[in-house]
Amino acid sequence: NAGVTQTPKFQVLKTGQSMTLQCAQDMNHEYMSWYRQDPGMGLRLIHYSVGAGITDQGEVPNGYNVSRSTTEDFPLRLLSAAPSQTSVYFCASRQGAPDPQETQYFGPGTRLLVL
Amino acid sequence: GENVEQHPSTLSVQEGDSAVIKCTYSDSASNYFPWYKQELGKRPQLIIDIRSNVGEKKDQRIAVTLNKTAKHFSLHITETQPEDSAVYFCAARRTGYSSASKIIFGSGTRLSIRP
Numbered sequence: 001n002a003g004v005t006q007t008p009k010f011q012v013l014k015t016g017q018s019m020t021l022q023c024a025q026d027m028n029h030e031y032m033s034w035y036r037q038d039p040g041m042g043l044r045l046i047h048y049s050v051g052a053g054i055t056d057q058g059e060v061p062n063g064y065n066v067s068r069s070t071t072e073d074f075p076l077r078l079l080s081a082a083p084s085q086t087s088v089y090f091c092a093s094r095q096g097a098p099d100p101q102e103t104q105y106f107g108p109g110t111r112l113l114v115l
Numbered sequence: 116g117e118n119v120e121q122h123p124s125t126l127s128v129q130e131g132d133s134a135v136i137k138c139t140y141s142d143s144a145s146n147y148f149p150w151y152k153q154e155l156g157k158r159p160q161l162i163i164d165i166r167s168n169v170g171e172k173k174d175q176r177i178a179v180t181l182n183k184t185a186k187h188f189s190l191h192i193t194e195t196q197p198e199d200s201a202v203y204f205c206a207a208r209r210t211g212y213s214s215a216s217k218i219i220f221g222s223g224t225r226l227s228i229r230p
Contacts, residue, residue: 033218040124042204042222043159058217059116090158102147104218106158 001026004107006091012113013081021076021110023091030096032074033058033104034066036087043090049074050096081114088112117142119207121221129229134195136224138205139187145207148188149218150179153202162203163190192226200228 007022025032033048045058047066055066063085065077074093078085091107118141128134140148149164165172165179165188172179176195181188192199205221 035220040222042121043220045217045219048217056217059219102149102164103161104149106160108158
């Protein structure tokens with residue numbers, strides 16, 4: 001298994017541009033989440049999903065959209081990039097029903113720089 | 116919503132000594148408390164977790180304690196070694212299907228082990 005994968009690894013955007021951060025997992029996990037990591041602020045939850053077709057907002061959802069059309073994929077869309085969205089983005093997943101496991105697996109991260 | 120506070124933000128201990136990191140949470144419905152370790156440039160990884168029906172859990176040199184009444188939990192690392200140097204995050208999650216993927220993290224503690 002590849003686990004949780006993210007693309008791209010690094011991206012530079014100009015203010016106002018849009019882009020999609022890709023996340024995929026091959027472990028058949030129901031639960032998936034997106035976090036951003038900024039110095040001194042830990043990991044902040046952006047959006048999360050408990051299954052295909054179901055998403056909800058986390059702590060800092062503004063400026064981001066998500067969709068979950070399949071169990072495997074959970075893309076994060078930046079609608080109009082702003083310098084405040086410069087961060088490292090982590091996708092994570094964990095097993096859900098019928099036997100939920102607590103261990104959450106993180107992807108390798110995407111480093112985003114918005115100029 | 117849930118709020119997790121973590122202290123200290125940085126911690127330096129002599130190799131062989133113990134390290135303690137403390138967290139408090141706000142949502143009394145939270146029932147699962149994981150700890151993650153993140154080495155420089157890498158993704159966070161689960162090192163230990165505890166549920167609200169347990170007061171203490173130990174795994175070799177690492178232990179976690181939980182005081183549900185006071186809504187705080189702590190990570191204890193004994194006989195610290197150079198490889199323990201990393202950023203440690205506490206987190207909390209409440210019960211319920213809709214919250215199954217909503218894990219809220221503290222701001223992190225950078226632990227340095229002095230030789």
